Amino acid sequence: MRPTTEPAATHAAPALTPAQRAALAHVRETALRERPAALAAIARALAGSGVAHGPEHLIAAVGANGRLTLNFHPDRLLADGRTVADALTAEGVYRSQFETGISNGGLTAFPGGDRDRWEETLFGGAYQTAGVRPADRPKYGGLNLLDHPDGACPRFGSCHLRLRPQVLARATFCFGDSHLGPRDLGTVDVFEPVLAALLAATDGTGVSLGVPGDVVTLTRALLRRREDAAWAPGAAGRALDDYIEAQVHGELSLARDVAAMVVDPSFRGTETGATLAALARRHGFALRWHAGFALPVDRIDAEFRGPAIPPLAARVHAEFARPGELIDAALIGRAAVSVVTEPSRWADRGPTEVTLQHLKQLWHVLVRFGAPRAT
Known part of the structure; x- marks a missing residue:
């Protein structure tokens, strides 16, 4: 695929509400308190690995070079x-979980729910004040430091x-998922606590943001000069559990804030693919494709997400696939729509939310073990 140019931004950033400003300030103040210790930890990690560059x-x-990405089905x-x-x-x-009522994680985004309590802790109660609307809540994504094409x-x-660079200024970050109660928080201008946690995890596990590596290779990747206009997708990151979560505060306008949309190739030639192409044209950003994930139905791992997943995959394949077709994102999506629109068809599997959760887990298996789709 030839490199393509991301359209230039043409609009000013949105005005933030008092709650959004307070959330950003709370995380920044927390990170500032931890900055001295984090700087010392970063310096030790770099020196211990023989890296000549300083934390700055x-x-x-x-x-x-960091780019915010928001994954969605x-x-x-x-x-x-x-x-x-x-x-x-x-x-x-792009709307928050509190507005849409759906999530590809847990379904607890309502007042008093787990997501509400996690945000109360993370943002110092900023979003629990009077007058905060569902639309005011943050939108969740990740900081794609290694340019994972997925x-x-x-x-x-x-x-x-893939969001424009200027959105970084109104994002907060934590190392790991916020439902785990992370202690390592930051903003783009006070990022030291998050970087220290990333370096420590890399040194301790030999894995960095989903891919094998040590502090030296991570440092080289972070410092590598990138061309914003170029799109040269490599191997998928498959970072199911190893990521820097980002919370974006304020409205996310597709026309103003999105530089590109990267799509799974299983949607080529489908109604969904046509809708996504129209979406990119309408709002003026680039449309790109990553290599995707696909697995034969008899290759679904029974241990990674549990023994309920292979039988579900076999049923999805039998009812929604053509003979010889692989399990891919679009096939799982067709089953997910059926679970919602034809609940009686799936009643033998128990509650609808359980089957939807198992389909999410089937997607995780696909990301973990799937091969790139042939194009």
């Missing part, structure tokens, strides 16, 4: 019956939006 070089590289249904792709096309904004957090979706 890595921090600068994060701001210069375009073919999932909202409460009103529209697909996510249809809603994005019509509305031109996005920073593929567990949450087969496609992703």
Whole structure:
């Protein structure tokens, strides 16, 4: 694929609400308190690995090269019956879990739910104040420091939006998923606690943001000069559990804030694919494709996400696939739509939410073990 140019931004950043400003300030103040200890930890990690660069070089590289990505499944249904792709096309904004009522993680985004409590801790109660609307809540994604073509957090979706660099200024970060109560928080200008945690995890596990590596290879990757206009997708990151979560505060406008949308190739030639192409044209950003994931139905691992997943995969394949067709994102999506629109068809498997959860886990198996789709 030839490199393509990302359209230039043409609009000013949105005005933030008092709650959004307070959330950003809370995380920044927390990170500032931890900055001295984090700087010392970064310096030790670099020196211990023989890296000559100082912490300031890595921090600068994060701001210069880091890109926010928001993974999503375009073919999932909202409460009103529209697909996510249809809603994005019509509305031109990316909405939070508190607005959509759906999630590719846990379904707890409501007042008093787990997501609400996690945000209360993470943002110092900023979003629990009077007058905060569902639309004011942050939108979740990841910081794609290693340019994974499947996005920073593929567990949450087969496609992703790649945001413009200026959105970094209104994002907060934590190392790992926020439902785990992370202590290592930061903003793009006070990123040291998150970087220290990333270096420590890399040194301790030999894995960095989903791929094998040590502190030296991670440092080289962070400092490598990138051309923003170039798109040269490599191997998938498959970072199901190893990522830097990002929370974006303020409205996410597709026309203003999105540089590109990267789509799973299983949607080529489908209605969903056509909708996504129209979405990119309508809102003026680039449309790209990553290599995707595919598995034969008899190759679904029974241990990674449990023994319920291979029988589910066999049923999905038998009812929705053509003979010889592989398990891929679009096939799982067709089953997910059926679970919502034809619940009686799946009643033998128990509650609808259980089957939907198992389909999410089937997607995780596909990301972990799937091969790139032949194109």
